[in-house]
Amino acid sequence: xxxxxxxxxxxxxxxxxxxxxxxxxxxxxxxxxxxxxxxxxxxxxxxxxxxxxxxxxxxxxxxxxxxxxxxxxxxxxxxxxxxxxxxxxxxxxxxxxxxxxxxxxxxxxxxxxxxxxxxxxxxxxxxxxxxxxxx
Amino acid sequence: xxxxxxxxxxxxxxxxxxxxxxxxxxxxxxxxxxxxxxxxxxxxxxxxxxxxxxxxxxxxxxxxxxxxxxxxxxxxxxxxxxxxxxxxxxxxxxxxxxxxxxxxxxxxxxxxxxxxxxxxxxxxxxxxxxxxxxxxxxxxxxxxxxxxxxxxxxxxxxxxxxxxxxxxxxxxxxxxxxxxxxxxxxxxxxxxxxxxxxxxxxxxxxxxxxxxxxxxxxxxxxxxxxxxxxxxxxxxxxxxxxxxxxxxxxxxxxxxxxxxx
Numbered sequence: 001x002x003x004x005x006x007x008x009x010x011x012x013x014x015x016x017x018x019x020x021x022x023x024x025x026x027x028x029x030x031x032x033x034x035x036x037x038x039x040x041x042x043x044x045x046x047x048x049x050x051x052x053x054x055x056x057x058x059x060x061x062x063x064x065x066x067x068x069x070x071x072x073x074x075x076x077x078x079x080x081x082x083x084x085x086x087x088x089x090x091x092x093x094x095x096x097x098x099x100x101x102x103x104x105x106x107x108x109x110x111x112x113x114x115x116x117x118x119x120x121x122x123x124x125x126x127x128x129x130x131x132x133x134x135x
Numbered sequence: 136x137x138x139x140x141x142x143x144x145x146x147x148x149x150x151x152x153x154x155x156x157x158x159x160x161x162x163x164x165x166x167x168x169x170x171x172x173x174x175x176x177x178x179x180x181x182x183x184x185x186x187x188x189x190x191x192x193x194x195x196x197x198x199x200x201x202x203x204x205x206x207x208x209x210x211x212x213x214x215x216x217x218x219x220x221x222x223x224x225x226x227x228x229x230x231x232x233x234x235x236x237x238x239x240x241x242x243x244x245x246x247x248x249x250x251x252x253x254x255x256x257x258x259x260x261x262x263x264x265x266x267x268x269x270x271x272x273x274x275x276x277x278x279x280x281x282x283x284x285x286x287x288x289x290x291x292x293x294x295x296x297x298x299x300x301x302x303x304x305x306x307x308x309x310x311x312x313x314x315x316x317x318x319x320x321x322x323x324x325x326x327x328x329x330x331x332x333x334x335x336x337x338x339x340x341x342x343x344x345x346x347x348x349x350x351x352x353x354x355x356x357x358x359x360x361x362x363x364x365x366x367x368x369x370x371x372x373x374x375x376x377x378x379x380x381x382x383x384x385x386x387x388x389x390x391x392x393x394x395x396x
Contacts, residue, residue, distance in 0.1 A: 006164045017154035021147040028143030055174065058167035066277065067182050067194035070360055077183055086174035087181075087196035091205060094197070094281045095212040098376055101285070102219035105383045109226040109390060116394045 005058045012053060020046045033111045033121045037104060044100045048093045055086030065090065177204055192342045192354035192363040193274045201279060202368045206328075206339035213324065213375060220379045220386075227386035230393055246298040255297040262290040270373035274362035280369040284376025291384050300388040303381075310389075313381045320374030327367045341365065 023046060026039025056062070065087040067080055111121060118126050180189040181199040191199035201209050246252065270283025291303045304310075331340040336349025341363045343351035352363035 003164070006167065009167065010158065013158050014155070017151055017158075020154070021151040024150055025143050025147040028146065029140045055170060057170055058164075064277070065178060065196035066275075067196070070182075070194065072182060072184065072194075074185060077179060077185075081175050081179035084178050084196065086170040087177055087200045088171075088174050088205070090197045091200035092208075094201065094279065095209060098281045098285055099212060099215050099219065102216050102223075102379065102383070105387075106219045106222050106226075109223045109387070112390060112394070113226055113229070 009053075009056075009058050013050070016046055016050050016053065020050070031122050031124055033114065033123055033126075034108075036123070037107050037111065040107070041100065041104055044096070048096055048100075051089040051093050051096075055089035057083070057085055059083070187343060188345050190342055191365070192351075193365050195274050195276065195279075197277070198274050198279045198362075198365055198369065201281075202365050203339070203341045203363075206341075209372075210324075210328065210339070213321075213372065216376065216379055217321070220382055223383050224386045227390040227393065246302070247296075251297050255293050258293055259290050262286065262293070266290070266373070266377070270369050271366070273369040274365040275360065280372025281376055283369070283373040284380070287373070287377035288380035291381055295384060300384065300391075304385060304388070308381050308385065310382070310385045313378045313385065317375055317378035317382065320371045320378065323371035324368060324375065327364050327371065 020043060023039045023043035027036055027043060030036050030039060061083045062085060063080065063083045065084045067076075069076065072080070114126060115121055118129050120126060120129075177200055178196050180186060181191045181196045182194040183190045191203040193199045193203070266283045266287035268283075269278035269286055270280055273279030273283065291308060294303045294306070328339050331337055331347070331349040334347075334349040336347040337344065340347060340349050341352060342354065343349070352367075353361055354363050355361060
């Protein structure tokens with residue numbers, strides 16, 4: 001017998017992976033460079049959410065990974081370790097979000113430069129111009 | 136191009152299928168109430184006052200992971216951020232001839248209505264306070280240098296939307312000044328990270344460890360809880376992240392100017 005929490009957990013996972021697949025399709029198939037970047041940000045956020053979900057506990061008692069007291073007893077520490085969610089994915093994701101934003105900015109700078117150079121944001125068009133076929 | 140679209144669709148479908156299989160293999164109802172052993176170790180030891188050989192001196196397990204247990208990882212993440220922003224600045228200034236100068240001009244006025252501008256001024260101060268609070272208390276509450284820095288980045292964005300990019304430059308966020316503040320943050324990080332080496336300790340050492348003669352950064356200063364090196368690292372990282380974002384915004388302004396000549 002599986003509980004409602006388990007079903008919700010699996011549904012969340014399935015939705016996130018479906019989103020990741022759609023975003024990956026967008027990165028690969030879209031011709032417009034800015035649309036590629038948008039798909040890439042969606043992919044990044046989805047992967048971050050998956051990482052957070054991997055560290056989650058599907059249990060009746062779940063706590064955030066922050067000890068609520070500065071004078072803990074041994075019992076409180078043991079309870080904390082057995083109810084709090086995994087802190088490692090959260091630590092990885094907080095840095096990943098910041099870097100995602102910086103890398104996105106870099107890609108957009110590249111896109112602006114490409115538009116100034118070729119007069120188009122279409123990837124296939126840019127490649128045709130680079131091969132010397134002209135537009 | 137149609138073929139490329141089908142190939143992409145096939146790859147996406149493969150990702151979804153693999154995900155489904157992984158899901159079936161790894162998450163059965165019996166494993167879900169538990170987390171991995173490493174996470175449990177960090178949770179148990181991060182503020183374990185009875186076992187100080189392993190503790191990080193911070194009740195906030197995420198910040199402890201970020202700057203103590205997995206500190207090297209965070210140092211390299213900071214490097215990636217630095218390189219990405221350096222690339223943005225290089226792209227913005229590429230094509231500028233030697234000796235050519237794009238001085239930041241005076242504020243030209245314009246922008247949105249006076250209501251929006253007044254609200255922006257109030258919000259600017261509030262965002263500044265909130266971001267400082269998030270960064271300063273990152274070792275006892277959710278938050279830290281990265282979260283505080285990203286919160287701070289909203290403030291110049293608001294000014295850009297309500298006034299103009301020129302407005303943030305003429306109000307003191309000059310390019311060189313932001314770069315100097317960013318570098319100060321990086322130097323602060325380096326100082327806190329490398330100081331234990333002078334006492335024959337480890338790089339990034341925070342609290343006392345068995346095989347090191349470094350006594351550890353103070354966790355308590357009298358009645359005030361400090362959290363060892365975490366508070367200094369968080370504040371330095373706040374400066375780095377916030378100023379890197381300001382640099383990106385200013386660089387975008389210059390990119391616009393270079394391309395419009």
